[in-house]
Amino acid sequence: AQTVTQSQPEMSVQEAETVTLSCTYDTSENNYYLFWYKQPPSRQMILVIRQEAYKQQNATENRFSVNFQKAAKSFSLKISDSQLGDTAMYFCAFQNRDDKIIFGKGTRLHILP
Amino acid sequence: ETGVTQSPTHLIKTRGQQVTLRCSSQSGHNTVSWYQQALGQGPQFIFQYYREEENGRGNFPPRFSGLQFPNYSSELNVNALELDDSALYLCASSSPKGNGYTFGSGTRLTVV
Numbered sequence: 001a002q003t004v005t006q007s008q009p010e011m012s013v014q015e016a017e018t019v020t021l022s023c024t025y026d027t028s029e030n031n032y033y034l035f036w037y038k039q040p041p042s043r044q045m046i047l048v049i050r051q052e053a054y055k056q057q058n059a060t061e062n063r064f065s066v067n068f069q070k071a072a073k074s075f076s077l078k079i080s081d082s083q084l085g086d087t088a089m090y091f092c093a094f095q096n097r098d099d100k101i102i103f104g105k106g107t108r109l110h111i112l113p
Numbered sequence: 114e115t116g117v118t119q120s121p122t123h124l125i126k127t128r129g130q131q132v133t134l135r136c137s138s139q140s141g142h143n144t145v146s147w148y149q150q151a152l153g154q155g156p157q158f159i160f161q162y163y164r165e166e167e168n169g170r171g172n173f174p175p176r177f178s179g180l181q182f183p184n185y186s187s188e189l190n191v192n193a194l195e196l197d198d199s200a201l202y203l204c205a206s207s208s209p210k211g212n213g214y215t216f217g218s219g220t221r222l223t224v225v
Binding site for chain 1: 144146148153154155156157158161163168169201203205207212213214215216217218219221
């Protein structure tokens with residue numbers, strides 16, 4: 001079975017600091033997609049960043065970047081210069097060849113002023 | 114382009130009742146997926162519809178059923194509601210594969 005594991009239930013960092021959220025996954029597939037989603041208190045699930053497994057280059061979106069280690073099945077999210085608006089639940093997600101997305105249990109991130 | 118819209122936003126039902134949740138997919142998206150998100154948990158896959166046909170199902174009992182219409186909007190029906198069905202129900206649409214899903218804001222269902 002394909003699984004996504006987020007080992008950090010909750011994290012807090014000071015505004016402007018850098019924070020890294022961890023994620024590991026398990027799959028026997030070779031081609032797949034990985035995502036980080038953000039869910040603020042408004043409940044809207046927002047796509048933060050995506051990574052295609054066949055691309056070795058780590059994806060970057062402004063202050064958000066990933067460290068994708070395919071052999072280790074690791075996909076961490078780094079948030080640089082964190083802002084108060086980054087406070088949210090963050091979900092790591094895996095999309096398999098059947099086009100289904102599987103989510104981890106999430107990491108609650110608090111950005112402190 | 115419009116996003117994914119879900120209705121209603123909140124709902125309270127009594128155990129044993131039936132409920133229908135609705136979702137309008139983003140323009141151009143032909144795949145709709147439904148998720149159940151319990152408080153403090155990650156979303157759990159219920160099922161997916163592609164061009165009006167069920168295209169995969171998660172570990173949910175048959176009392177969870179769905180429909181997709183020709184305009185790609187979708188319904189989630191839950192019969193014989195149980196207290197544990199209380200959750201946020203998220204609808205997501207997608208097309209093509211690999212671009213991730215676009216989510217609605219969800220329906221908060223409370224079963225009392």
